[in-house]
Amino acid sequence: MSQVRNYITPQGIEALRSEYEQLVKIERPKTVETVAWAAGNGDRSENGDYIYGKRRLREIDRRLRYLGKKIESAHIVNPLEMQTDKVAFSATVSVEYEDGSHKIFQIVGEDEIDAVGCKISWKSPMAKSLLGKKIDDEVLIPRPKGDTWVVITKVEYL
Secondary structure (H helix, E strand, C coil): CCCCCEEECHHHHHHHHHHHHHHHHHHHHHHHHHHHHHHCCCCCCCCHHHHHHHHHHHHHHHHHHHHHHHHHCEEECCHHHCCCCCCCCCCEEEEEECCCCEEEEEEECHHHCECCCCEEECCCHHHHHHCCCCCCCEEEECCCCCCEEEEEEEEECC
16 A cells, blocks of 8 residues: 655644654543543443543544654655745745735645645645746636636745
8 A cells, every 4th residue: 555645844744743742641641540540430331531531542542543644654845955946845935916915825734734824735726726836927726706816926945
């Protein structure tokens, strides 16, 4: 079975590793301790601490499996090592909309998406439209409320 590459920036992989470590070293042991204590109190069928602790333990284990797969399949792309004037993964792209407004986006991995921070997935329609383009290119961006044109004003790798 071939693995799909999980493109990610150095900051993104660090965040995944940090969450994994937090779950393994702090959250899971604390939950195991709570479940063990609750199990020692007798009847488990109506023991809320036991029932919810076991549920939380399953959630933690599920998240650890997910994070483990993502970390294992990670293909780290460092923007500081990029040497192109075209929009590629990890680029910070400045665009100007038809109405004259400006916006800045960074193209990141699926696990790094942040709408508030304007970090968009490389698989998103907007990123797909921008990839491979250069400064001053006009790009049609598909949107649910109607397509719009943008002009790329700056491409940086920070």
